[in-house]
Amino acid sequence: MIRVLLVDDQPLIRAGLRMLCAAEPDLEVVGEAGNGREAVTLAERLTPDVVVMDLRMPGVDGISATSRILAGRPAIRVLVLTTFGDDDHLYPALTAGACGFLLKDAPPAELLDGIRRAAAGDSPFSQEVLRRLVNRAVSNRPVDKKPVEGLTSREQAVLELVGEGLSNAEIAERLHIGVTTVKTHITALMTKTNSPNRVRLALVAFRA
Structure with missing residues (x-):
């Protein structure tokens, strides 16, 4: 079972992600956070396998949260899921230690596959993002x-x-x-x- 922590400041987005994961027999949502500060606290307490991380949130943003989570729990895999695929968000997230970068307009199957790949040690990227990196x-x-x-x-x-x-x-x-x-x-x-x-x-x- 892959333990997932959802981090997004929009309750509707979290609800949609939770329902998506709940329909999969190998995924379990163990917690939700509405900002980066909550994400760091929950990651320390729950030790999820994968954190699905939004980037733009009030207070502690996703990039800072990613860095803090991995400083305390380096085995956790942080998968960025964001609306913003520009370089100003991409490279800081990767520098902070994110293992992958998916866009919110990705098909549900791509997101689920990305969570599984992240948990398995892979680095999932939206094809558009990977091509831009290259x-x-x-x-x-x-x-x-x-x-x-x-x-x-x-x-x-x-x-x-x-x-x-x-x-x-x-x-x-x-x-x-x-x-x-x-x-x-x-x-x-x-x-x-x-x-x-x-x-x-x-x-x-x-x-x-």
């Missing part, structure tokens, strides 16, 4: 396109799909392999490319 990174320096040495044909195929922003489940479906196998390939790819996270791996895919 585009910004490559625009700041010359792109030396060359293949990554030492990859198997299957690892190369997985790498290309990571670069397209696909989730592990989508990669598994595309390549007709198991999700566990995809995770194994991604772990190997991160090691071979010295990529600390999925964003960096997507950048490697772009350059390759």
Whole structure:
């Protein structure tokens, strides 16, 4: 069971997220917070697996709350869910330690998948956000396109799909392999490319 803490200053949004999670047998909402200060207190007391974090809230915002939560409980995964996908919110959230970044207009299935991926140690990003991260990174320096040495044909195929922003489940479906196998390939790819996270791996895919 994945224990989820919902953080959003709008009660209606929290109610919708709670109903969405309640319909899933593997998700349990263990608490709700209306601002960052409450989120830090509840995260310390409830130790959820995943915190679904809004960014713009009165008082302590989501970025500060993320930093404080992870300072005390580094094993917690913070998944940002926000209306604002601009760089002014994206990069500070990632710097604070958020593991993923989804937009509130994402389909419900994408949000549920994102929570599960975050709990499993993955880094879920909306495809739009992931592409912007990669585009910004490559625009700041010359792109030396060359293949990554030492990859198997299957690892190369997985790498290309990571670069397209696909989730592990989508990669598994595309390549007709198991999700566990995809995770194994991604772990190997991160090691071979010295990529600390999925964003960096997507950048490697772009350059390759």
